[in-house]
Amino acid sequence: MTRHAESDDPFMPSALHDLMFGHIHSAALRAVAVHRIPDHLADGPRTPEELASRTGTDAGALRRVMRLLASRGVFREDDRGAFRLEELGQPLRTGVPGSQHAGVVMITSPMFARSAPRLQDTLETGQPSFDYIYGMPFFEHLLKSPEDRATFDAGMAAFSGAEDELVAQSYAFPPDSRVIDVGGGRGGLLGAVLRGEPSLSGVLFDQSATVAEHVLDRPELAGRWRTEGGDFFTAVPSDGDVYLLKHILHDWDDEDCLRILGSIRRAARTGARLLVVDAVLPGNSAPHPALELDIVMLMALKGRERTAAEFESLLDRAGFRLRRILPTPGLPAIVEAVAV
Template identity: 55%
Template structure:
């Protein structure tokens, strides 16, 4: 009878297997990508199916598909029942293309060669400093995306996918005013602004970003008609004036400290004294406890030379740009809300 590779305390019993499992983690990512590519979750939406049935409807090789699904089931993505059929788990539900919180586009983005090659070059990034993405592709990420429409679409679709649930969680946790104007700085397609305007019918909003994401914004329809506008620009230079609340969601983690200070100073110049700034990013806890932000921190280092930050690091960054950190609010998703006041 096989024994568990982990001791009751959580310490691995077989350190070799544990470390090799970590070293081969890219294979799990590839299995996840394979399941999304062949829309396995879509084919399980109506109930369990055998691998042979799945292979028949997806045009895949049944023995290989079985091995991929068996691997994914070890981590709670799909589950094999006693009859040998596979079924959806809560995690696998998010791999359905028709799920409201579908992560299909996010998985395809995260497992694309664009980022796999960047991660593989991490030893060089650590040796030299800076982002390995720029050495591989010849330009920083956002500059590269402007010159590669397919990569831009992949990135924008992926970010919109991972943001959907986060946007609702942040809108629910933020203390938006009953009325006034929210300026979403670097807001992408506007998922967070849409969620905020839906929750607060008297609010108006400005979605501020570059042209490509604005072209596919999510603010259309009668529900929000007349309550928003888009504005194209560069947040390093200036941001729209006249807002009551300014939001930076997943913006500061893209950059080292000095560019962040430039962004924050742009916001400060546009804001009246006492106006609020909401920074939505992971806030790293101390110690060795797992936290998704610690994984994202390494990704930001390799891709953008950015970083996730602790509460103390946010306080110092904000203070240097004329803000005072007032509180940090958790959300039901992985990021927190760092609230600051313009002084």
């Protein structure tokens, strides 16, 4: 069969082809992550038969899934039919620095995978498709499903953990400041900030069950932090010099964001700094790594990724003045504002 130019050949792979089959690639990635296939390739290539024996999977099915992912650069198949883990697939391993295993399992979980096909309904109503599938909002579901909450918490820790040091190193925190991490989870970012400047002290603020699992109990941080449980929609600790909001505002619509920012403004003295750590989208349709995340927000929550102009407007309405936006080596930027 003679090959024709790409525009004339219906069998030629194309960007549209990849978009159409994106959910297949995602399902394949989840399958090898859940069965820890990359962990079994840490010592070198193995055949699907060897991997199947180790993981309790079917060798024939495994070969076909790995073949697809090899075409995307996750694995490479050698002449004897053994697969090795490529650089792209290394973060799929568990227990290694920068592991994204838990993040992949979270994003490809049924929580999001089941919501995606109903995105068409969201286009009609503007409401999260997650609510139709599960019969309740996302965070309410997490409170009632310990398994999904554990998946979510582990996934967020995987994503955030890789960013915390980068964010902490990208901003010069004023010496002797009190840093309040609002919605700070288990304290990964606060810990990185405190390690970077020994004169700082901090408060980790989140729901009581979350801060109870904090990771701040380390010798080098002794005596410089405390935890506090509460609801950031109602009130947050007062008298902070710097308030942190990392990956919080993107979970909520503007009105809920104003409630969170209002709690901070009531607690903060005039002149206190607010650092919003979130992706900042370009003001056009230019490619950006957070555009997919914006659709996750659309179909699962009422949140959104925002542009610089949208952040400025939101902050102004809440009593803060935008000072500057600092890039980091990772996905989020640091949106710096001051209480006025």
